[in-house]
Amino acid sequence: MDDGKSPMDASRREFIKTAGAALGAVGLGLGGLQQAAAQGMPNDCALPKPTKPPVPFKSDPSWPMRVRKSAFELSTQESDKLKAAYKALRALTQSQPNNPIGWMQQANVHCWYCGGGNNGQQGEEIHESWWFFPWHRCYLFFHERILGKLINDPTLALPYWDWNTVGRNVLAAPYVTPNSAANPLYDKLRGQTPTAKIPANYVGAQAMQTVMSAPTTTAFMGTPNTAQQPVGGSLENGPHGSVHVWTGTKPGVDMGVLATAARDPIFFSHHGNIDRLWDVWLASGGTHKNPTSADWLNHRWDFYDENGVWTSISVQDVIDHEQSLRYRYQPPTSPLRSPGPNAVTTQDVAVANDVRAQLQAAAVAPPTHALRIQGFSLPANASAVVNVFANLPGAGPDTGVNNTHFVGTFGVIARGAGHDHGRTKTVDVPIPATAAAQFAEDKVNITLVPVDGSAKPTDVKFEKATVVPIE
Amino acid sequence: MRIALIPLIWMWLTLCGSLGVVAAADGAARVGPGAWTTQVDIPDAVSASLRTNDTGARLNIRGLRVPGGVKPIVNVFANLPPGTTSVPTDDPHYVGYLAIVPSKVTPPGDVAVLAGGTLDATKALSRLALSDRKVAITLAPAEDGLADARVSADAVYFTVD
Numbered sequence: 029m030d031d032g033k034s035p036m037d038a039s040r041r042e043f044i045k046t047a048g049a050a051l052g053a054v055g056l057g058l059g060g061l062q063q064a065a066a067q068g069m070p071n072d073c074a075l076p077k078p079t080k081p082p083v084p085f086k087s088d089p090s091w092p093m094r095v096r097k098s099a100f101e102l103s104t105q106e107s108d109k110l111k112a113a114y115k116a117l118r119a120l121t122q123s124q125p126n127n128p129i130g131w132m133q134q135a136n137v138h139c140w141y142c143g144g145g146n147n148g149q150q151g152e153e154i155h156e157s158w159w160f161f162p163w164h165r166c167y168l169f170f171h172e173r174i175l176g177k178l179i180n181d182p183t184l185a186l187p188y189w190d191w192n193t194v195g196r197n198v199l200a201a202p203y204v205t206p207n208s209a210a211n212p213l214y215d216k217l218r219g220q221t222p223t224a225k226i227p228a229n230y231v232g233a234q235a236m237q238t239v240m241s242a243p244t245t246t247a248f249m250g251t252p253n254t255a256q257q258p259v260g261g262s263l264e265n266g267p268h269g270s271v272h273v274w275t276g277t278k279p280g281v282d283m284g285v286l287a288t289a290a291r292d293p294i295f296f297s298h299h300g301n302i303d304r305l306w307d308v309w310l311a312s313g314g315t316h317k318n319p320t321s322a323d324w325l326n327h328r329w330d331f332y333d334e335n336g337v338w339t340s341i342s343v344q345d346v347i348d349h350e351q352s353l354r355y356r357y358q359p360p361t362s363p364l365r366s367p368g369p370n371a372v373t374t375q376d377v378a379v380a381n382d383v384r385a386q387l388q389a390a391a392v393a394p395p396t397h398a399l400r401i402q403g404f405s406l407p408a409n410a411s412a413v414v415n416v417f418a419n420l421p422g423a424g425p426d427t428g429v430n431n432t433h434f435v436g437t438f439g440v441i442a443r444g445a446g447h448d449h450g451r452t453k454t455v456d457v458p459i460p461a462t463a464a465a466q467f468a469e470d471k472v473n474i475t476l477v478p479v480d481g482s483a484k485p486t487d488v489k490f491e492k493a494t495v496v497p498i499e
Numbered sequence: 500m501r502i503a504l505i506p507l508i509w510m511w512l513t514l515c516g517s518l519g520v521v522a523a524a525d526g527a528a529r530v531g532p533g534a535w536t537t538q539v540d541i542p543d544a545v546s547a548s549l550r551t552n553d554t555g556a557r558l559n560i561r562g563l564r565v566p567g568g569v570k571p572i573v574n575v576f577a578n579l580p581p582g583t584t585s586v587p588t589d590d591p592h593y594v595g596y597l598a599i600v601p602s603k604v605t606p607p608g609d610v611a612v613l614a615g616g617t618l619d620a621t622k623a624l625s626r627l628a629l630s631d632r633k634v635a636i637t638l639a640p641a642e643d644g645l646a647d648a649r650v651s652a653d654a655v656y657f658t659v660d
Contacts, residue, residue: 069604143602143603155602156599229528229588230596230598232526234588235595235596238595238619241619243555243619243660244660247555247617257614258614259559259615259617261617262616262617262618264616265598265599266595266598268598270596270598273571273572273598273600285600286603287602287603
């Protein structure tokens with residue numbers, strides 16, 4: 029299936045069965061049903077047939093490095109440039125509908141690889157398995173290069189929609205300004221208003237912590253596609269899916285179903301964030317690793333590149349995206365992720381010689397020592413769940429807890445105005461054996477990260493911390 | 500009078516099905532009327548991992564069935580007390596959620612059978628202090644859809660990470 033053109037049998041991913049009549053009794057009428065089906069499903073999403081065999085992808089170190097930024101941090105110039113590129117892309121579909129790099133043909137690439145159209149023709153299924161991350165990286169790479177080519181700017185970079193950053197669980201301004209067809213980044217089949225918010229249950233700190241703490245490659249990235257019942261990983265079947273569904277009007281409209289999802293330009297910034305979070309998960313270290321199987325690394329897919337050349341690219345080609353694809357992510361400028369020099373949530377803590385020795389010797393549970401956090405404070409009306417990390421000053425809400433830097437978690441409940449509960453609060457967090465190695469030097473840097481509750485990151489303060497024996 | 504109300508009720512139901520009204524506030528996971536519960540065995544290996552807490556208990560849900568007109572976002576709970584309609588997401592009974600984007604439109608009256616997914620159930624099971632070898636797993640639509648539209652799964656089981 030590597031040529032991406034061969035039809036498959038019915039999708040293994042999903043099938044639809046007729047259910048009881050009770051549902052139909054309260055459902056849409058036949059006309060509405062037909063309308064929904066027509067809106068949600070293209071008939072044929074096969075790409076124009078290539079005239080030559082695919083050319084192997086070849087990286088070029090002379091390509092300028094493209095810097096992908098949060099869609100919330102684009103300058104006016106960058107936003108205008110992105111809009112100009114999508115305007116040109118849409119115009120290409122109007123003037124040359126069969127041009128494989130035009131807008132609708134680009135959207136059909138995603139349709140083809142995720143169930144195909146109404147004619148039963150489809151490519152390899154790249155969702156619900158370990159193909160999810162690398163395939164979308166390839167797709168975004170070629171899409172980005174096409175956009176740059178259309179405005180003759182090879183530095184053009186796709187933005188990413190960091191819906192998991194506090195305050196950014198809304199549609200980013202470039203995509204809704206104006207919120208009409210005059211904006212090339214607008215999609216009329218997007219169901220949310222510019223002020224609507226993705227529920228915290230789906231993309232808030234607690235949900236993200238669970239997702240980004242997935243301890244194994246399979247748990248985060250999905251099973252091999254050859255598994256008896258392949259499934260996607262924690263990010264694909266969590267925030268990825270909920271943001272798709274939330275953005276779509278209802279099941280079956282553009283972002284709401286895979287067949288049409290890439291008809292909304294916001295798809296590409298949504299998947300920019302998915303691609304970035306893959307990096308974040310790997311950077312947590314420990315057991316967070318890519319598959320090493322040759323079946324994964326050597327697998328190939330075909331895409332039309334920015335020059336309309338049918339190109340074959342492998343998973344191995346896209347692992348090191350800075351080196352091979354020449355793009356990198358600029359982290360979001362958020363206080364949650366960049367504490368900065370004046371942050372009060374991070375400080376060095378002394379560790380006495382005898383304590384260090386005892387901690388290193390006690391490599392089994394139960395913990396022998398605790399980290400005593402003194403003078404912990406919050407505003408009286410704020411609540412927080414706080415993660416504690418050792419020697420990880422850049423820790424943020426995305427940081428997983430299955431690593432040697434994680435010490436523990438504690439919570440503080442709001443008591444309301446007039447109850448200044450936080451000023452003298454002392455909390456003991458037992459030091460698990462898994463984190464003992466962080467206490468091997470005479471100083472350890474301790475960082476507190478609020479991951480849930482109403483507290484802002486700047487609300488969380490502590491006066492000092494010490495390591496004490498557990499009585 | 501009764502006849503006059505019927506179109507209004509019909510419109511309301513259709514609107515709910517179309518728009519997916521969110522009934523639970525942020526920080527709480529909704530247990531919709533279409534909830535479905537199944538008893539799941541806890542294998543010895545999972546019990547052992549919970550005691551030592553060095554590996555995770557993974558809840559596997561395969562063949563997730565979601566009726567047309569229901570958004571495919573499903574909350575998952577463990578040993579949910581009867582009659583519960585909403586659970587804080589930091590409550591031990593809340594395991595997590597699955598959101599699986601269908602490839603195509605599922606018309607009302609049909610059911611999409613989606614691949615399913617897995618959730619880390621370590622914290623939920625540890626905090627529930629389970630005394631027997633079974634746990635009741637409940638799947639519930641995260642948002643309102645068609646009334647009484649029930650989600651379900653072909654298989655629900657635990658493994659160790």
